[in-house]
Amino acid sequence: DTAVSQTPKYLVTQMGNDKSIKCEQNLGHDTMYWYKQDSKKFLKIMFSYNNKELIINETVPNRFSPKSPDKAHLNLHINSLELGDSAVYFCASSTAERGGLDTQYFGPGTRLTVL
Amino acid sequence: RKEVEQDPGPFNVPEGATVAFNCTYSNSASQSFFWYRQDCRKEPKLLMSVYSSGNEDGRFTAQLNRASQYISLLIRDSKLSDSATYLCVVNNFNKFYFGSGTKLNVKP
Numbered sequence: 667d668t669a670v671s672q673t674p675k676y677l678v679t680q681m682g683n684d685k686s687i688k689c690e691q692n693l694g695h696d697t698m699y700w701y702k703q704d705s706k707k708f709l710k711i712m713f714s715y716n717n718k719e720l721i722i723n724e725t726v727p728n729r730f731s732p733k734s735p736d737k738a739h740l741n742l743h744i745n746s747l748e749l750g751d752s753a754v755y756f757c758a759s760s761t762a763e764r765g766g767l768d769t770q771y772f773g774p775g776t777r778l779t780v781l
Numbered sequence: 782r783k784e785v786e787q788d789p790g791p792f793n794v795p796e797g798a799t800v801a802f803n804c805t806y807s808n809s810a811s812q813s814f815f816w817y818r819q820d821c822r823k824e825p826k827l828l829m830s831v832y833s834s835g836n837e838d839g840r841f842t843a844q845l846n847r848a849s850q851y852i853s854l855l856i857r858d859s860k861l862s863d864s865a866t867y868l869c870v871v872n873n874f875n876k877f878y879f880g881s882g883t884k885l886n887v888k889p
Binding site: 697699701706707708709710711714721722756769770771772773774775 | 815819824827866878
């Protein structure tokens with residue numbers, strides 16, 4: 667029944683480790699996003715994929731690598747984790763209609779804590 | 782300058798009060814506008830889209846002023862369940878920019 671799902675919900679790991687977060691949407695949307703919400707609650711876009719193609723890549727360290735095996739999935743792999751990577755990561759999807767009249771649906775978030 | 786700016790609050794209001802939030806955006810070419818609601822430790826959820834003519838959904842009214850690059854949300858007859866953070870969102874060519882949110886606490 668879940669529209670946008672993410673796993674895991676919580677992730678606690680040591681500095682320097684590599685970890686992945688998975689996202690899946692069953693809404694039939696063409697566009698998926700990754701956002702980071704830091705401790706000040708500011709939600710910032712990281713990446714966007716449309717039909718498996720990268721369309722938005724904000725100034726994110728290249729330790730972060732998104733992968734979209736198909737338009738329903740967008741995974742996020744993070745190498746060499748740093749303390750500053752601790753945040754809540756939200757996946758979202760939208761229809762990305764022309765004119766920007768679409769809306770976004772968010773996953774429940776993955777709370778990443780780097781020790 | 783941030784793309785979207787909001788007063789972080791918190792706004793502490795009694796049940797039944799009317800409360801208004803404002804938001805300004807920097808890019809005059811922005812195409813669409815939204816208010817999202819985020820509960821503590823939850824994901825943002827769409828509250829309503831904002832149209833130039835203004836729109837209403839029950840107790841919620843949203844207004845857009847393109848000339849002043851300003852968006853507002855009015856909540857009438859506040860309920861305890863309205864307590865949340867309200868995020869102003871602006872879309873520029875499929876990039877969504879979020880404000881940092883305005884926190885609302887509705888007290889009994």
